[in-house]
Amino acid sequence: MKIIAIVGSPHGAQGNTARLTALVAAGAEAEGAVVETVFLRHGEIAPCVACDVCHRDGTCPQDDEFEALHRKIAEADGVILASPNYIFSVSAQLKAFMDRCCGIIHTVGFEKKYGVSVVTSGGGEEEPVAAYMNQFLISTGIRPVGAVWATMGAGSGRPFTEEVTEQARALGAHLVTAWRQQELPEAAEAALAAFKERMRALVIWQQKVWPYEHEYWQRHHGLE
Numbered sequence: 001m002k003i004i005a006i007v008g009s010p011h012g013a014q015g016n017t018a019r020l021t022a023l024v025a026a027g028a029e030a031e032g033a034v035v036e037t038v039f040l041r042h043g044e045i046a047p048c049v050a051c052d053v054c055h056r057d058g059t060c061p062q063d064d065e066f067e068a069l070h071r072k073i074a075e076a077d078g079v080i081l082a083s084p085n086y087i088f089s090v091s092a093q094l095k096a097f098m099d100r101c102c103g104i105i106h107t108v109g110f111e112k113k114y115g116v117s118v119v120t121s122g123g124g125e126e127e128p129v130a131a132y133m134n135q136f137l138i139s140t141g142i143r144p145v146g147a148v149w150a151t152m153g154a155g156s157g158r159p160f161t162e163e164v165t166e167q168a169r170a171l172g173a174h175l176v177t178a179w180r181q182q183e184l185p186e187a188a189e190a191a192l193a194a195f196k197e198r199m200r201a202l203v204i205w206q207q208k209v210w211p212y213e214h215e216y217w218q219r220h221h222g223l224e
Helices: 016-030 053-057 066-075 092-100 102-107 127-140 162-181 186-205 211-220
Strands: 002-007 034-039 078-084 114-121 143-151
Touching: 002 016, 002 066, 016 034, 016 078, 016 114, 016 143, 016 162, 034 066, 053 102, 053 211, 066 092, 078 092, 078 127, 078 162, 102 127, 102 186, 102 211, 114 127, 114 162, 127 143, 127 186, 143 162, 143 186, 186 211
Parallel strands: 002 034, 002 078, 078 114, 114 143
Antiparallel strands: none
C-alpha cells in the first residue's frame, strides 16, 4: 500500500502534528505500507482564486505544488491528513490545499482510496476538527477509517502519552488492513453516497460551464 501523509503545519517536520503523524505512519509501515510525507509549511500551495479553470479543463493554472501533490494522491492508495487545531479548524496551510480540491470534490475524484485524520492542539477540542477533516476526505471520495488527536498543553515537544502513542500506531495499522480488506464503514458509505448524488446533480446542472467535470462523470461514474 502506498500512502501520502499531508502535514499542514507551519512547524513542518519539527512540530507536534508531524510527530503524531509519524507514529501513524510507523503503524502503517509495520503492516507493509510505504509512506511519503509532504509538509505544507510556507505557502507551497496558494489559496484558490476561484478562476473555474479546473472545472473546465481539469487542472489548476496556478504555478505551485498543488498539481504535483494531486498526482501523488492520485497514484496512492491512502491518505493521512494532519493539522494542528487553529481556532477550531485546520491550519491555513491545509485549508488552502482543501480549497484547491474543489474540482476533485465535484468529481469525487479520489474514490476507492482510504484515509485517516490527525490533529494536535495546545488546549483541546480536537475531535470536531478531526470530524471536519474526515468529512473533507469523504467529499473527495476517500473512505475515512478513523482519527487520532492529542492535547499538548503548554509548550512544544512534550512526549505523547502511552495511550495516544498506541492509538496512533493502531490507526496506521488499521488504515492498511481496511484498504487490504476493502472495508466499507457504514456511516462513511452512506455519507459518500449522499455526497455523490449531490455532486452528480450539480455537475449535470453546470455541464455547459464545467465540461471537464461533466465528461469525468460520464467516464468514471456512468453518467448518462
